[in-house]
Amino acid sequence: MSTNSRFAVAVHVLSLMAWSGEEPLKSEQVAESVNTNPVVIRRILKELAEAGLVVSQTGSLGGSRLAHDPGETTLLDVYQALEYGGVFSLHRTPPSRDCPVGVNIETVLGDVLLEVDSAVEKVLQNITIHDVVRRLKPCGAAAASKTMEKHGKQIALPALRAGAKHRGNGSSELRK
Amino acid sequence: MSTNSRFAVAVHVLSLMAWSGEEPLKSEQVAESVNTNPVVIRRILKELAEAGLVVSQTGSLGGSRLAHDPGETTLLDVYQALEYGGVFSLHRTPPSRDCPVGVNIETVLGDVLLEVDSAVEKVLQNITIHDVVRRLKPCGAAAASKTMEKHGKQIALPALRAGAKHRGNGSSELRK
DNA sequence: AAGTTTGTAACTATAATGGTTACAAAACGG
């Protein structure tokens, strides 16, 4: 299996941005929600930016935000942005060329891998970031109000702050 | 991606056994075809044996062979025998409980993971070891006869020996 | 009993990812 949670973190990050609206999120804020280091977030953010899924900007009013509407980004886009190699790998070292099985097994397994990946992609293609956010909203709302009671207005998380703040940012280049 | 070729090797091993018929293969012979170390093969063979896909035996006439007809073992059986964790992983460390996204993202992603895994399993369930062997036979037969001409009786691979039998050619001793 | 092969432990090597620190470059406010 892939010992790799990058896909999960990437979906988490994008969902956070969809949740909190237009305002750019800082890697520090995202890292707090994901419970990891800001640099880890920035590394994933970089790949998402290269795939055109997010837009980032430096500076005091900087941060990252979605490049498109949450309903337009699918989990397949995220999956491909991270450049996974596939569900399984082929032989690490090439099999024997002198064996009738060895000489062709890679081709056959390559075909199987394509079939499997295709099936995975069909599933991921039908789920958008908007779907993910909608699926977590019911419980999320409860958690949000609970946290509201606890911390009052000094809530540190951008997702919660965003609800209160929705004013002109004047940012020119960050616009989609 | 999974940097992991165990599935590929396992399918290779089972295909080799299907190709060469009833006679048990030694881990040494299999390792030659896969181009790796016999212990690596034995480790995978152990998992396949625990899943009931192969039968192994010690001793001078020992080795491993398929437990069932090649048409009865699916790639899903192989996939499950190796106990993969899934196509992707969830968060390494749990996300923030204080964030409306973090508190529920794992549940949502868990559902997605189930959907994806289910799609993978449906594909693998419809491919048997017999299918794999059939898919590689056309080129495999050509490779076999080519190797026959080159090496005559000194062919080391069990798979080729099986091919020789089909050609009515009494085969020599297996050597390394 | 002698020889062969599996089963398995123990160790090293490799590769991908995650985590951390540090700092230059970019953007913005005054």
Add this chain to the structure above:
DNA sequence: CCGTTTTGTAACCATTATAGTTACAAACTT
């Protein structure tokens, strides 16, 4: 123009899964 903030990125160590290797006891055949 200057100082602050945040991203971008390099450098390094830690962790984990797998692969590769050596060695040896246990099981099996003749």
